[in-house]
Amino acid sequence: MTQGQTDVDLTAHHIPRTLTDKIAHRTVRFMRIFADGFFSKRYGHRAVVLETVAAVPGMVGGLLQHLKALRHIRDDQGWIRELLDEAENERMHLMTFIEIAQPSRLERAIIMLGQAIFYNAYFFLYLFAPRVAHRIVGYLEEEAVISYTQYLAEIDAGRVENLPAPELAQKYWNLPADARLRDVVLVIRADEAGHRDRNHEMANDLTSGHTRPSPAVQPRPSSVANTR
Numbered sequence: 001m002t003q004g005q006t007d008v009d010l011t012a013h014h015i016p017r018t019l020t021d022k023i024a025h026r027t028v029r030f031m032r033i034f035a036d037g038f039f040s041k042r043y044g045h046r047a048v049v050l051e052t053v054a055a056v057p058g059m060v061g062g063l064l065q066h067l068k069a070l071r072h073i074r075d076d077q078g079w080i081r082e083l084l085d086e087a088e089n090e091r092m093h094l095m096t097f098i099e100i101a102q103p104s105r106l107e108r109a110i111i112m113l114g115q116a117i118f119y120n121a122y123f124f125l126y127l128f129a130p131r132v133a134h135r136i137v138g139y140l141e142e143e144a145v146i147s148y149t150q151y152l153a154e155i156d157a158g159r160v161e162n163l164p165a166p167e168l169a170q171k172y173w174n175l176p177a178d179a180r181l182r183d184v185v186l187v188i189r190a191d192e193a194g195h196r197d198r199n200h201e202m203a204n205d206l207t208s209g210h211t212r213p214s215p216a217v218q219p220r221p222s223s224v225a226n227t228r
């Protein structure tokens, strides 16, 4: 993640070509219908509930890539660290939005049930079809970019109060002391665009059988050849 960078491609979309890509895309679009119906324009609440889900894939992917690297006794090309960083980044999104909106009792129940179902489903999906798992996250992140763009439009139209940025967010993204909610949504949207691009890349790498190292990792000459 590039902290504080807000200049991102808002329209990037991976065109689904394979059957599994099409299923992944349809699944995410279908889930969006429920999210739109339930939250409508309550973007603060939407962010709190959905960020509790968004913080799961990176941790599951990091765990399973770690186990895979142990089993095959090989270098992970920086994927484990990157996926765990993604999970941490998503948890910071959650900790930021909890300062903006408090979930209702129903939403807390949905968070509990959602985690129980989503964690297990994603774990087995990643275990048996990691490429599809990364593709689904890529599409979820495409939707996250759209949702945060709509959130920004609500703030700009004055329908959502542009509150001062939570202190935690100021520190995490190195925002100025007078930063507002709008500034926070901008950096979070940039994070989501980064997750979108990397998860689509990871899915592509798993398709081609050639893994590129994480951008944050410089390959070492002694790296074990990766055949992920």
Ligand SMILES: [Fe+2]
Pocket: 051, 054, 089, 090, 093, 144, 192
């Ligand atoms: Fe997020």
Ligand SMILES: [Fe+2]
Pocket: 054, 090, 141, 144, 191, 192, 195, 196
């Ligand atoms: Fe994300």
